[in-house]
Structure formats: C-alpha cells, structure tokens
Amino acid sequence: MAPKDELLSECLRQQKPDESEEVEEQTAWRDKFLHGVYHRQIEKVADIKTYQWLENAGLTDSTEALIIAAQEQALSKRAREARVYHSRSDPRCRLCKDASETVQHIVAGCTMQAGSAYMERHNQVPGIVYRNICTQYRLKVPKSQWDTPPKVDENNRAEILWDFSFQTDKQLLANLPDIVVVDKYQERAVVVDVAIPANSNISKKEHEKVEKYQWLKEQLGQMWKVKVDVVPVVVGALGAVTPKLGEWLWQIPGTTSEASVQKCAVLETAKILCRILKLRGLW
Template identity: 70%
Template sequence: MNTFANHCRAQLQVPRNTTSKCILDEVTRKGATAKYLQRIRQVLRSQLNGKNKIRAINSYVLPVIRYPAGIISWPMEEMKATDVKTRKLLTMHGGFHPKSSTLRLYTSRKEGGRGQVSVRATVQDETSKIHKYIKDKASTDDVLSECLRQWGTEDEVLEVPSWEDKPLHGMYHRQITEVADIRKSYQWLEKAGLKDSTEALILAAQEQALNTRAIEAQIYHTRQDPRCRLCKEAPETVQHITAGCKMLAGKAYMERHNQVAGIVYRNICAEYGLEAPRSKWGTPPKVVENDRAKILWDFQIQTDKMVMANQPDIVVVDKEQRKAVVVDVAIPSDHNIRKKEHEKLEKYQGLREKLEKTWKVKTTVVPVVIGALGAVTPKLEQWLKQIPGTTSDISVQKCAVLGTAKILLRTLKLPGLW
C-alpha cells in the first residue's frame, strides 16, 4: 500500500490537468481490457474443466483489471460492456448458454452458481477497498486526506438480486427446495469436475433456458407444436425429456439407471473381493458369489404371488454377518425424489419379509434416488452408508447428471455449441 500512497503523491504533484488525467485513465483501461480479453480467450481454449476455467478467470485473468482498478476511474458502461463481451466469449466456447441466468454465473458454486467474478464486481471491490484504506489513514496522512476530500462521494453499493427469485431461472430451485438437500443437490458443481459445456447445459436445463418445443410455443409464442418430438403425447418440457418420455424409457433412461446402479454394484464387489465387469458399460452377471458374499444383479427372486416386486436392481447377502441389503436405484424428475424414495421403500417391504423368513438373514431395503438434474434428498448419504462397500454421493450424482446431459443433447439435437 506504500506504493499506492506514493502514487497518490505523484498524482497530486502533477499539474492538475483533468483532460490529461482522463486520457491517461482511458489508455490504462483500454490496455487492461485488451489484456483481460486476450487472457480470457487463452483460458477458454484450454483443456481445463468447468470449475478450473472459472478459477483461472478469477485468479489469473481478473488481476489484470484489479491492478489499476482502484486508482483510475472506470465508467459503469465500460465495465458492463466488458462483462457482456466476456459472456459472449463464454457462449462461443460452449461454456455458457445464451439464455442462461447471468446472475447465477456470478453466484458461488456452493449456492448453485458457476462462481465467476465480473469485471464490474472486481472494479467496485477494489475501489471500495482503496477508499476504506484512505479513510482509515486519512487522519494521519495529509496526502491521503486530500485524496479523501477529492473523492468525497460514498461508494456505490453493489446490490445483487438473486437468481432464485427469477420466474423462469429460479423455478427449479424453488421446486426442489421442499424436497431436496439444496447444498448437496448442487455439490456436483463443486466436486464433479465436469466440462464447462456440461455444466452450462445442466444449468440451462434447470433454468428453463433450453429450446424445448413447449418453451418455444409457450414462452416465445412461435407456432411450434408444443408436444414431444418423440412420443407426441405430452408437452415437450425438460422434465418430460429427462424423466418422463416413454420413448426414452426403454433405452436411454435404462442406460443412465444402469450406469448409476453399476457404480454401487462395483463398489460392493470390491468390498467382498468379487470380480466385477471391467468396463463400466459391461452388464454384470446375474449372480456372483464367494465364501463371504453373494450378489444378485437384476435377479428375479422366487417368491409367492403375494410379493409383487421381486426383482430389485441389487441384492447383496453378507454370509458372515447374516445380513442382506436390497438396493433399488431410480432417477426421477427432481421434484419427485422424496416421493420416489418412499415408494421404493414401500415397494420392497414384501420382499424384505420374505427374505428374512426364507433366507434367515436380517434384511434392509435401500433406495438410491437422484433427480435427473442432480437433486438429492437429505437422506441419500445415510442410505449409501448402509450398502456394503464405499459409494460416495457425489459419484452417483455425477453419473446421473452426465447421463441426463447425454439424453438432452441427443434428444434436442443440440450441436456442440449452442
């Protein structure tokens, strides 16, 4: 900060010519902005994942702006223009959907945003920090007190409305608030390490920003038939495509479901030293067994007619502890996760009683339910702990979200870029 005080002194000693100061400011701003945009392009072209690209922007690109920010004046229009340009570059590189929420781009990842910092916020933050420094030191330093006198005005407080309150952009957030663990539902943004284009796609899906036929007809009032392009039965919404279309149920949903169940399955195998399929695309055998355990995959268990649900995704029997766990996976619409969890529990109670009676093992039913766009209930972590082996909630959530991204890309025939 001593350098800064020296800078102030230098400025005050220069004959006070407003025009030359203005020109100097402008030249500095132009130079900084050009350097900033050059670095942004460099970061966007890199192979970094979505989270690390944004970290690079915040810690490697924005300092170019921050360095001169508090010292020279920076007109609001210029800051806004540079932010618009930044978002255009993001969009061009596939990292930000053009109709996605700008507020959310600048919200921290913990709160469900992308965690980018804007030029505007950087300049305002730096300016207010320097003002605070000057205010604190003005009483003991003549030069700084002269600075303070010249500045005079109070800092403009940056008031940021929240994306959750927006009618379309915040709809998903409001829908899942009642059923999901919000922090956990967004943790894939922090921990999954997805590509920026996948992050952008899933957030756009959550924000009703994707051009589905229903959105085109209802929001943009085009003459598009709002019904689903595949089944022609229901309105084509993101919810319908990701978890409600009967044309996708047989293959696409099944594939996503099996990928998630496969993670759990392989972790159980590892726990008991049983061999699992090497490739994540390989279908597990119906039965694997050793001295310690027996694992059934999608196996129809012989029961009397009273037990309707007798083919859960996984049954694992621990022979030493005389315990069995019945696991069933579901990836419903995000607002349905709690209901689905309950449904799965109820559905397998008959099978649980049957197994306890005939196999003489203590049996637990464990639902593994993840919303198609990542929402999870507060209980998911506890459920996973009841399954032998170690399955993290982030691993299954990441897998479900990736599966959904694939379904959206294929169905909406989205190109790589928007």
C-alpha cells in the first residue's frame, strides 16, 4: 500500500537506512572475527555465484539455515565448546581425535570420513554430470542417483566410461578419472574429474586436477586419435565455486548447471553435519 498511501510512504522513507549505513553493516559482518571467517577464506578464490544456491536450488529452509550457520561458524563444535565456552576440556574431533573439531574439519578435513561420507558426497556430483551426458547422447540413463552406472556404455554417437581405470605402467600417474566421454562424430573426448574440497582450496584444486590428468590426456589422444580436454568440476564443501566453473561445465556434453552441482554438494554436507553434530531435529 505504501506507494499509494502518503503516511505509509513517509514512514518507509524515514525507516529506510541510507546507503552509508548499509555499507557499514556489510563491512561489520565481513570483519567479524568468527562469523566472517568463511567470507574471508573464499574472498580471493570464489565467485559471487557461490551464494546462488540460496536462490535457486530449492533446498528446505532448515538445510539453508544449517549451511549458513556452518559458514558463519555458528554451530556448536567441540573446538568452540572447549576454547570459547570452556564447557569441555578436549577440543579434538570426536571421530578421528587428530585435529580440532572445527566446521572446516568436519566438512572437509576428517580422515575418518574420507573413505565413507566424503566419498559418498563426491560420487553424487559426477552422477549428475553422467546422467546429463547420457541424456544428451540418448544413452541409457541410470534410474536413480543411487544406481551405479556401468563401467562402459556406448552407442553410435558416443562412448562413456564411469570410474574407469586406465592401464599404466607408471604407478604414480593419475589414471582413474570419474568420467570419460567420447563424441564419435566430433572426434573429441572429455575427461571429467570432480572434487569437493575445503572452500578455500577450490581454485588450487581446479588447477591440480588439470595438471594431474595431462598424462592421460596425451595417452587418450594418441590411442583414440581424438582431441582431449580435461575438465575439473570443483565445488567447496559449503558451496563455494570459482568464476571458471560455468566455463568448465559448458565444455562437458549435456547441460549441467552450476546450481545443480552446488545444491548436491551442500545437501550432502548438510547430511554430514547433521549426523556428526547430532542435529537430527533440524533435518
């Protein structure tokens, strides 16, 4: 009603903070010692799209709240209970007992979860990419996200390899990407490898993935006589993405949106947080 009602319009005008106050508020949030940690960590490596999952991923309010609380270090972890509230003497992680139990440790640094919870989270993201590639080439799409795709599938247009180990006599070289797809008409292959690292590591991880698969790129190029591209798909455990993610996804056949892989990563991280911090009521 405000635009039509003089009294309400005047009230709104007087209540609206002027621009300098808004800037001050933002600065205050970023500079907060604890709540601004995430922002400071990703400031130099992440894109503004890092926060787009809040608008278009369609997650429930409680999941969004949980991830934002994790970003702002507002969850009760043992490190905080020990060092801030002094309600506990041991700040170490309840699972591995190796490091302080911080949000960063729980979502991306705990050795006890590397082979299980992190692996499960990791596998969901290439699963999305795989299904989109299959749709593009009319290959058989796995019925659900829990179905493990076949190691090899092909038709007259494309061949797709899932979690396929390429033979190498040099043991240290990377030979196990998440997906390799060959477009038979375009004579082009794409090697896709996914990572969900700590948020501050996203840029470094993208670079690492490209470097790591250079040997495989050369081998496949010689073997199949096609042009080969290596494409990293990296999303931080709390949703951070680099400005390059869109370009990388665009190089993969099929249509995979940035928001869809972000949604998948944060949803799986929310499950990890709920389970470890025993936040079942929130879920």
